Amino acid sequence: MTAYPELTTIKLATWNVNSLNVRLQHVLDWLTANPIDILCLQETKQEDSKFPYETLKAAGYHAIHAGQKTYNGVAILSKHEMTEVAYGISSFEDEQKRVISATIQGVRVVCVYIVNGQAIDSDKYVYKMRWLEALRTWLAVELQKYPKLVVLGDYNIAPEDRDCHDPVAWEGQVLVSAPERAHFQALLGLGLHDSFRLFEQPEKSYSWWDYRMMGFRRNFGLRIDHILVSDALKAGCKQCTIDKAPRKLERPSDHTPVILELSV
């Protein structure tokens, strides 16, 4: 008789909340409505001393956070215990709080807030390129150490034309430019997979819409929030979806959650 290992189903999600101070109630309501095990947040925009550890604990979530005032800030919320907590990209000096990692139920979870880049000809774009290079170098090592790896967050890259509502208008712009897309492909080249594209998906699926010009109502969006999984986790992916419901609330974040159901 063959003994099969017990399979555990984990629901992971990523959500750029554009200020946790403003969006905490949305996060709590969403977690109440959705049975999420692990939620990665970006752009918390607050220092660790302001982070609502107690409120999240009362909601049933452990939480780790790397934040700063005004900009950036990443967090992982988990129903299960987190170990081997790590901050940032090792060997890459960065004052901006953009990466936090932990091991949860045998899976290495890396929460990323990738640089926006502002404009192709800006210093911030140069920083984005350097940052992506450092991320890839680091993840190559992390994958050796943790074969069961998920990298999820706000990538600030729409990987393909179908991830952009108007590829012609956006051509060459930041978020869709060829060098950024090449960096995204290079991440896939490490042995990572865009879990959203492992499944049949509706056309014009996006995770972000501009606040201006009724972007959401007109579905003028981009798919820039992604959940990448390693080879070892690929077969366990059950479904990946974008939940547009939070984007319809009063005072929403401009991003909406992406969810992956995973068997490990």
Add this chain to the structure above:
DNA sequence: ATGGCTTATTGTATAAGA
């Protein structure tokens, strides 16, 4: 059409996001 919203700031106009 470089605007159009939203957030945060030792704020009251500016920077940044995407």
